[in-house]
Amino acid sequence: MIVADQKPLAEIAASLAGFSRVLVLGCGGCVTVCRAGGDAEAHDLARDLTHPQHYTDGAQAPEFTVATIERQCENDLLKAFLTLPPDTDAILSMACGVGVQMVADVFDPLPVLPALSTTFMGGADEPGHWREKCKGCGDCLLTLTAGICPIATCAKSLLNGPCGGSQGGFCEVGTENPCAWTRIYVRLEKQGRLDLLDEFRAPRDWRPAGFAGPRQRQRKGVL
Numbered sequence: 001m002i003v004a005d006q007k008p009l010a011e012i013a014a015s016l017a018g019f020s021r022v023l024v025l026g027c028g029g030c031v032t033v034c035r036a037g038g039d040a041e042a043h044d045l046a047r048d049l050t051h052p053q054h055y056t057d058g059a060q061a062p063e064f065t066v067a068t069i070e071r072q073c074e075n076d077l078l079k080a081f082l083t084l085p086p087d088t089d090a091i092l093s094m095a096c097g098v099g100v101q102m103v104a105d106v107f108d109p110l111p112v113l114p115a116l117s118t119t120f121m122g123g124a125d126e127p128g129h130w131r132e133k134c135k136g137c138g139d140c141l142l143t144l145t146a147g148i149c150p151i152a153t154c155a156k157s158l159l160n161g162p163c164g165g166s167q168g169g170f171c172e173v174g175t176e177n178p179c180a181w182t183r184i185y186v187r188l189e190k191q192g193r194l195d196l197l198d199e200f201r202a203p204r205d206w207r208p209a210g211f212a213g214p215r216q217r218q219r220k221g222v223l
C-alpha cells in the first residue's frame, strides 16, 4: 500500500492563505489504513486548522467543510460521488500525491492542495508499522533475489551484492535497517540457490522505472 504522512499544521495552514471556503477531502484508501488521511483524520485536521494560532497579520481561518470519498485516485468515483459544497474556493486533499492530482484534474481550475506527503510503497511487518518494499521499477527481479527487493531495501539500490559496508547484518547507511544483501544471501543460502548470485547483472535500463516519462497501463479488454 501507499504510505503517507500529514504535513506540519503550520505548512498546511500557510498553503490556505487567501481561501475562504475549503473542503477537507479524506480518502478511504491506503491513507485510511495508515491513519494519515481518512475520514477521522479529515475531521481532526479541519478542527485543528480552525485554531487562530495558525493565522497571523489579521488573517482568518477559512470556513471548513469535510467529506471523504472511497478513493481519490479514480476519476469516475470523483465525478460520481463528490459534489462540492457551494462557494468552495479550494480543496485540501488528504490523499496520496496520486489522489491530489486526480482531484485537481477533475475540478480544474479549482486549487487543490496536499495535506500529506506521500512517502513510500510498503508492507506492514507488524500492525501499524510499515516498511518500504517496492519502488515500482517496472522490471521486477525478485525471482533472482529471494523475494527481497534490493532496489527498495538496499540504501544504494545495488544489483550485484553488498557494498562492503554492511556491519553485523545491518546497513552502513541507515544503521537501524538490515542490510538487504545480507538478507538476500541468507535466504538464498537457505533455499540452496546461491548460484543465482554468480551471474553479473549489467547496469539497468531505468526507462521502465519511469525515467522515460510517466508510465501508463491499460487493463486488458478496456477500449
Ligand code: SF4
Residues within 6 Å of the ligand: 133, 134, 135, 136, 137, 138, 139, 140, 141, 142, 149, 150, 151, 152
Ligand atoms: S524489483 Fe522493482 S518491481 Fe520488484 S519489488 Fe523491487 S522495485 Fe518493486
Ligand code: SF4
Residues within 6 Å of the ligand: 153, 154, 155, 156, 157, 158, 161, 162, 163, 164, 165, 166, 167, 170, 171, 172, 173, 174, 178, 179, 180, 181, 182
Ligand atoms: S550495507 Fe547493505 S543495504 Fe546498506 S547500502 Fe550496503 S549493501 Fe545496501
